[in-house]
Amino acid sequence: MKATDLRIVFMGTPEFAVASLDALVKAGCNIVGVVTAPDKPAGRGMKLNESAVKKYAVEHGLHVLQPEKLKNPVFIDELKALQADLQIVVAFRMLPEVVWNMPPMGTINVHGSLLPQYRGAAPINWAVINGEKETGVTTFKLKHEIDTGDILLQQSFPIGEDETAGEVHDRMKEIGAQLLVKTVEGIAEGRLEERPQSTVHSPQLNTDSLPSSVDRGPSTLLKHAPKIFTETCKIDFSKTVEEVHNLIRGLSPFPGSFTELQGKMLKIYRSKKETSPNPSQGGELVTDNKTFLKFSCSNGYLHVLELQLEGKKRMGVEEFLRGWRG
Missing domain, CATH: 3.10.25.10 (Formyl transferase, C-terminal domain)
Known part of the structure; x- marks a missing residue:
């Protein structure tokens, strides 16, 4: 089977996700539906603001779903009707099992770190804050616990000494988009091996400025990426x-x-x-x-x-x- 034979539902909201959706479209993938956040009022006139992913999807004639709640029976029925073989999540909300477990090939996520390092909402920010010299992108299969699913592919790249999180973000979204296309092609052709995160070698990351909440155990040093407050x-x-x-x-x-x-x-x-x-x-x-x-x-x-x-x-x-x- 080829990647272009798969029926794919894409889920994402911000600009970071647009790069991945665009790469899939340009690779000829069959995007049967795009799920993104509902329009929200913004600005002085409180006009409805569309997500970056929705704007791209509409411009390219893709079918858009914007559920308020992901467990809504109407949305679940609409999602089932798309008969997706595979779902892809990039910078979106946490999915209920009824959603991520729906397609026969599962749901894959693009995460902005070298998992199992930097699980959480802000992996780019925390990697730079902690002075890492390297970060990367991981594609993996979703399961119950957040950012813990089996790894499909990873790609690392260096972080410059004075590089900002915004600059890393802009490079990462393009690297992640290309890695995603390789992942979809590998899944379609049946040549990707899923690796549990417990068996993946954890990179030796900089430990000089770790928050006190981070596990400093001698065997496995995992750093996390919680929401920024x-x-x-x-x-x-x-x-x-x-x-x-x-x-x-x-x-x-x-x-x-x-x-x-x-x-x-x-x-x-x-x-x-x-x-x-x-x-x-x-x-x-x-x-x-x-x-x-x-x-x-x-x-x-x-x-x-x-x-x-x-x-x-x-x-x-x-x-x-x-x-x-x-």
Whole structure:
């Protein structure tokens, strides 16, 4: 059997998922249905906003389903009527078993890490925050526990020292899309071996800045990727300059790390490190009011390159300093 012979239902919502859907379409796959989030009111006029996946699907004449609830009997019947051989999930909601277990070939997911590492909602952010030198993409079969299904294919790639989560995201969506096409082709041709995650070698990832909640056991060191909350984004300048730099780039461009400046929130999107044997007290602001603005950390200074002060636009540091009176 060829990949083009399969009846495929695709499920996804944001721009990250569009790359995968586009790759499948360009590979000639038969996408019999696209499931995405319902339209939501947004903006001043509260006009209904369509997901990136819906916009793509409509432009390419694909059948779209937008269920409010995935267990809704009407939606389940519509899904069954599509008679999919295979379902694909990329950046979508958690599926109930009645959905993921429906097609005879199962449901596969594209996850933004080298599983079993970084299971969870924010794998790209946490890999960068933790200072990883490498990450990757995994395709796997869905089962009950989130991100624990049998692995189909994986592909790794390096993370640059100053690369932001947004830049990793943009590279990863293209790498993941191509890996997905290879996965579908392998499934159709019956040549892919499913590997339980318990048998997959766990990469030796950087452990220098692990949160205390992470299992540091000697046999298997698994790092997780939970949802990002506001407290995660607050910069602690008592930490090393490496840790602060990694936090900033790991949360850039969204949701953005922040500190306070003159009683206002200051978001920092880009930075560079300056190590120093005798830095000032953590969090001290140093600037020449022309070309640089930096904060002291435990072992050096964090230079701010791109920032946004509350109520202002995002800008480079020199532009900011021209209009700021410290």
